[in-house]
Amino acid sequence: MYICYLILALLFYIVYVRYKRYERIKLLLKKYSSVKNNHEAAFEITYMTSKLELPFISVKSLEFAFFRVLGIPNISKIIGSTGEMVYHCGKRYDDTDLIIREFCENPLDSDRAKTAIKRMNFIHKFYPIENQEMVYTLSLFICEPPRWINEFGWRKLMDIETEAIYEYWKEIGIRMGIKEIPPTYDDMVKFKEDFEAKYMIYSKSNPAATEGSIRLFLSPVPPFLQPFARKIIYSLLDDHFRIAMDYPKQPTWLVFLIKFLLKTRALFIRYLMLPRAIPIARVPDKPxxxxxxxxxxxxxxxxxxxxxxxxxxxxxxxxxxxxxxxxxxxxxxxxLGPKKFEKGKLGKLGTIQPDSISMTSH
Structure with a gap:
């Protein structure tokens, strides 16, 4: 008899979790039918998705997105030449992470978000980064979270969430002064794929620039487990990127095991964990x-x-x-940023208007 009660209680709990899990997204679907050219609505949805609904996968997707940009030789040479990724990788990560979080965890029209983008623009002007490379970097922040979430998240993204991620980062790109941003999410995916097919090739500067990041990612892991943890990182890379980094191909069983564990985690969250009530935000609400x-x-x-x-x-x-x-x-x-840059110096916000955005061609 007690077993029957326990089974009924478990079934009730699963149904309740299922209901609560989709409650927020259903409310947003009622509130918005589209977020096109509406970065305020895009922020609300993106914040919900990345900080409340799917925080772990969202963060990992962005970490690997920054990792992935180093598979482009011209970019890896620029970043490697600074020495920041070799000698000050932890600080470089925190500088980048905190600047990005300031405009991802605060509305774009807030003073904090504007200051963060201005600071980033000031730093970028000292590096010879071409516009198409800026578009590519932007494409990773737009395309990688949906790809990771749809594969390893506890649910796939709704179309409006994907649209919101694109609209929000597009607006960030505009304020960074990036030109020729592809006009839709699908166009951005195509741009990313075409760019990688042409420019993601092996160069000795690629693994040299990424080694500091890998060591940083492995730093929380006990030393005796770090060689295996490194294999786990390699197993999550697609073949094109892995070859561009000259990383060894991992055994099929390991790739399967890691993906199986991530998907099992997703099922556990979907059916047995109530939704998060407090967002995982790193920057504080107040100074x-x-x-x-x-x-x-x-x-x-x-x-x-x-x-x-x-x-x-x-x-x-x-x-x-x-x-x-x-x-x-x-x-x-x-x-925030490397010590060599003058403290307190800010750049200017870009002024490209959305109706001037066109598809970049190669």
Missing amino acids: ILMTGNKYPNNHICATNFNSDEMESSKIYIPRFHPYEHTYLNGYKIEE
Whole structure:
């Protein structure tokens, strides 16, 4: 009898989880029929998808997206020449991650998002990056999350979620001053595939630039497990990218096992875990204000200060540190980036209008 009750309770729980799991997306589908040229709505949906619904896969997809860009020799040479990915990889990761999170975890029209994009634009102007390479990098941030989520997430993305990811990152691309952004998500996928077919080839600068990233990704793993963990990273790479990096092909059983475990995790979440109530955001909602020479212990929440005090003293303490504790004592958005760049210097926001966007051709 007790077994029957337990089975009924489990079935009820599964049905309840199923209902709650799709509750948020159903509400958004009622609220929006399209998000075309609406970056505010696109932010709301993208934030829900990446911070509440599918945070783990979303983060990993973006980490591998940044990893993937180093399969283009011209880009890997530029990044490798700075030495940041070799000698300061942890800081480079945190600088990039925090700048991106400032405009992905805050609305694009907020002061914080604008400051982060301006800071990124200032840094980029010192590197000889061609426009089509900027479009390619943008395409990875648009195309990789849907690809990873649809393969390893607990559910596939709704069309409006894919559209929202495209619209939001397209607007970011516009504000970065990127020209000739493909006009639709499907066009962006085609651009990415064509670009990789032409430019993703082996160069010794590719693995040299990525080695620091791999070591950083492996840093939380106990040393004796790191060789096997490295194989896991290799097993998640498609053949084209793997060959461009000159990484060894992994056994079929290992590739199958890793993908099986990720999909099993997805099923467990889908049927047995209630949806997340608190978003996984790394940047804090509010800054703190330094009250002396010691921090983070000697600080208070920045609420009752005039604008001049605020602008000169805003410090943001990350909620967590994925790898190294680079900014344990906090950061200022306008100071993120390599130490050689002048602190507080910002670039300008791009002014390309959406109706001027056209498909890049090769």
